[in-house]
Amino acid sequence: MSTDRFRDLSNTALAGRLGVPRVPLLRRYEPGQPLLPGPALVTSVGAGRFAKPIAALVEESGQQVLDAVGDQKLAAVVVDLTAATTLDDLAAARAILTPAVRKLAPSGRLLLLGPEPAEASAGAGVEAAATAQALDGLVRTIAKELRAGATANLLVVAAQAPPAAVDSAVRFFLSARSAYVDGQVVRIGVPVGSPQDPAAMDSPTLPEKPLSGRVAVVTGAARGIGAAIADTLARDGATLVVVDIPAAGENLAKVANRTGGTALQLDITAVDAPERLIAHLTQRHGRLDLLVHNAGITRDKLLANMDPDRWKAVLDVNLRAQLRITEALLGEGTLLQDGSRIVCVSSQSGIGGNRGQANYVASKAGIIGMVRALAPVVAEKGVTINAVAPGFIETEMTAKMPLGTREAGRRVNSLRQGGLPVDVAETIGWLGQADSGGVNGQVVRVCGQSMLGA
């Protein structure tokens, strides 16, 4: 993995005197870390129904909750704007946010909750819809203005969603787990499936181990982001089945043993791959609570020079295998249960396109289409399916990029640095929780609010 030397240099005293812009060191999650390192301002405009439960959630975590800006630095600012319907409400939000962002601590968290614009329009008219949509632009702008590793994100909550539906998202976005998720808008609906893991009914899930008792499959787990996903899910209590091509078995075995899981050497493009995966899961676990479609390859060429083999190889691994395996598991009917979660790894280039990657981009955009189409289908079984779209992540792959391309990739985002594999993994871990059922059919970017494809 390449190290970000510029970030390190920018944090020296000399760089400070020379006026070099500082690249912040992001606060990241470690086991045992409290939800927030300092007090949080939790407030609402109008009669928002989320501010109180969120304040309780923060207090329960042991942190102080304030209802107005004072002298203290703030670790987080949460403003419930779900009842905001007018431009006056918007002005009230401005009045809260202007002093609050000045007090936001390094790696601070700004989290807004807003209504669904379409619902707002149907309920309270056009001004309400305009107000709701204004929040979208507002949060993206705040994210661009914040410094020192602070992030801003928006939860758009459906009118029918009960207050508890947002809990897992609030925990994720307030905690250090969301270090590299910035400027994002996530929609939260009525939760799909049981919020509690059926396997863990007897023993309540510990906040430290939100995935305890859950069986997770991670494809492409031998290296890079896949290995980080396996490590992170195991840390959070999941039982792992790590999958990769037989040729990657040496590393895969290490990941399996490190996480206390099992290694399944399997070419996911093989005709019998879904059948073999199902047989393995049936024999060893009898269930599947979290399926992470991570395996992906690149075979870059400009479209003008693209041959059918390169096209097929990338589409087969990155998209067709996901389609076939998901379809087979849904058809099988017993492994995926109420509360099971599917998370697919897309890419920011699947949203914005990327020169020289027509095949890769097609596959990663295809994943987004698949997720959106499957979301209502799997919801009937109590299952959710979402995608994460990593931006520039520091891996062996990006370390091989030419310096100029790499530096450009790293800096064109609001946090002015590349993310780490663990940032992608943390996001998947959140979406994989049983109590994340309110998020379905979504694409969550893990990109530090990259300018690319935004």
Add this chain to the structure above:
Amino acid sequence: MPSTPRRAAVIGGNRIPFARANGRYARASNLDMLTTTLDGLVARYGLAGERLGEVVAGAVLKHSRDFNLTREAVLGSRLAPSTPAYDVQQACGTGLEAAILVANKIALGQIESGVAGGVDTASDAPIAVNEDLRKVLVAINGARTVQQRVKLLAKLRPGQIVPDIPRNSEPRTGLSMGEHAAITAKEWGVSREAQDELAAVSHRNLAAAYERGFLDDLVTPYLGLTRDDNLRPDSSVEKLATLRPVFGTQFGDDATMTAGNSTPLTDGAALALLGSDEWAAAHKLPVLAHLVDAETAAVDYVHGRDGLLTAPVYAVPRLLERSGLTLQDFDFYEIHEAFASTVLATLKAWEDVEFAKDRLGLDAPLGSIDRSRLNVTGSSLAAGHPFAATGGRIVATLAKLVHEKGTGEGGRKARGLISICAAGGQGVVAILEAA
């Protein structure tokens, strides 16, 4: 302890790809390879931190520092350090003999689970000091006075610097294994064409097995090697026919054994996971096969009429009689390909009327086998033969084969026969049956 023995289950196995000597694994020690293979097995079956009944393995070419090789491998692996281990050594029979030892303890209820196999390196082989030098050094070490030491030092000679390199030869005959096999091949009239054909089929079968993913859960890559590097998928009788004989050259035009129809020196390791049915069920692990019975035989190849590698010819009829089976009652035959001629001579001996009567003491010969059932996923000619590793490779392979087939003729459980010849005139054979 149960009063009647139960059958030990074969759950699966793991090996690293076998590498031709002085190649990819030239710098890997037996301990490195055995530990890695054990860790690959742990990863495949999710055994990290698990205490197993025992791990039994061995190596034929072994450094004196590796006196506790298998236990050291366990300590270096992800298994619980409370897992006991010991070494066995029975030349090329080591891996299978280890599996029989573990299976017998499981059958008796003494242990619930175990790992068996072996490892060998012909690259990182031990080199001993010259025997003359060793004697002088031992004496110097034991000397009590400076004068005695000086006197002994004076005995050192330049010629003693030449080390003792292990040879692939029988201590009692001075002949290499290949030379012994060549004598047996001549005796049974095994043709060059038949040997080359067997070798070509072995390569073809192993290549096809890799292609269909059969080895996906039997092999874990090591040091960047993902398949056995002795494997020649494009091997053919025509290509093999161009090689010149290397063993039995004293027979002139009748010399038939080449580098193509003999196994090369190879490095590698292989292990099989065994357990009771109960242990497998408790760990949600599949039972592929049961080890039904086994037999070891030895022949007097020094003074008697038997060839060095012909002991399985005697072991199999004894095993069949005890099991009430005929040679034709099997769906798979795994006959270790030390040399193509060894397999063919073994089959001829079982077909021979006089041999049956005179040497095996049988009224009728065992008869011939359906050759399409022989080494169906390739054997040592293609994969290579790290001596002690071959048994573990074959046990795991055959267990998977009978499991895939499920049932044989008349709806009985699919069944396979293993036959492995070994240096010192020994042979180890066993029967596996689908679970």
